[in-house]
Amino acid sequence: MSEFERIRAALLAPGGPTSDYExxxxxxxxxxxxxxxxxxIPIEEIDGRLWVILTKRSSALKxxxxxIAxxxxxxxxxxxxxxxxxxxEAEEEIGLPRQNVEVLG
Structure with missing residues (x-):
């Protein structure tokens, strides 16, 4: 089973909506x-390793x-x-074209 298949399986596990307050x-x-x-949660495979792309929010935001988000x-x-x-939002914030994304869950 590939790493992406393992991630997809984990995301399909039962769960419900959540918020920061929980x-x-x-x-x-x-x-x-x-x-x-x-x-x-953008995950990119580079040379057989998985990398997560994060952003840093502007210090000027309310x-x-x-x-880091x-x-x-x-x-x-x-x-x-x-x-x-x-x-x-990912397209606007980090220039990730939505057609290049495979949604796993």
């Missing part, structure tokens, strides 16, 4: 209504300035779903 229960509480978003963001009205939002 990572630290009782520590952080939403201060506003949550909204749908999507992120892409929310999460300077953080996956490309992605909120679902806009033009997006069919969170996957479409993640693909659109």
């Amino acid at each position: 990572l630290n229960p009782g520590v952080f509480a939403p201060t506003e209504a949550t909204r749908a978003a999507g992120v892409l 929310h999460h300035p300077g953080q 996956f490309p992605g963001g909120k679902v806009d009205p033009v997006d069919a779903d969170s996957t479409a939002a993640a693909l659109r």
